[in-house]
Amino acid sequence: MAKWTFEPGHTAAEFRARHMMVTYVRGHFKNIQGTLEFDPEDPTNSSVEVRIDAKAIWSGVQQRDDHLRSSDFLDAENHPEITFKGNQVEVKGEHDFAVTGDLTIRGVTRDISLTVSYLGQWETPWWEDGVDKGPKTRAGFLAATRINRQDFWRQLARHFGPRRDCRGE
Numbered sequence: 001m002a003k004w005t006f007e008p009g010h011t012a013a014e015f016r017a018r019h020m021m022v023t024y025v026r027g028h029f030k031n032i033q034g035t036l037e038f039d040p041e042d043p044t045n046s047s048v049e050v051r052i053d054a055k056a057i058w059s060g061v062q063q064r065d066d067h068l069r070s071s072d073f074l075d076a077e078n079h080p081e082i083t084f085k086g087n088q089v090e091v092k093g094e095h096d097f098a099v100t101g102d103l104t105i106r107g108v109t110r111d112i113s114l115t116v117s118y119l120g121q122w123e124t125p126w127w128e129d130g131v132d133k134g135p136k137t138r139a140g141f142l143a144a145t146r147i148n149r150q151d152f153w154r155q156l157a158r159h160f161g162p163r164r165d166c167r168g169e
Contacts, residue, residue, distance in 0.1 A: 017149065029058070030056055049084070050083065051081050052081060053080065054105075099113065099143070115143065117142045118140075122138055
């Protein structure tokens with residue numbers, strides 16, 4: 001089974017969340033760290049571990065980003081990482097899977113399922129410190145999920161009201 005390491009420069013965690021129930025706020029986290037053990041011949045034995053720097057949130061508005069890092073939301077000072085650890089894989093199609101595991105945000109852990117598509121493997125150029133190291137095999141994956149923000153931030157009701165349909169992707 002191959003063990004893949006996430007390349008922070010080619011990996012992002014993007015989000016879209018309802019804002020005031022009128023529009024969506026979009027943003028991302030960069031510098032994603034993680035590993036994936038994946039065997040395309042037997043994907044059910046796969047596993048993934050991901051670490052996201054909570055302070056690295058970007059939505060395009062500095063004041064909003066500072067608020068999202070605060071104790072009202074991510075509490076990045078006390079909980080600097082968002083993590084996902086999954087090892088339950090269900091085959092949904094030839095290149096599509098459901099990966100279930102634990103998502104931890106600000107110290108609260110919930111069981112979630114990611115919808116994952118395997119995009120394939122390619123030989124690509126590999127340069128390091130200006131030196132051509134020859135081709136390197138890389139793999140591509142796309143994952144998505146929906147979470148209920150109130151599962152992680154009970155106090156959101158004071159910002160958004162008690163509605164349970166306040167969701168993020």
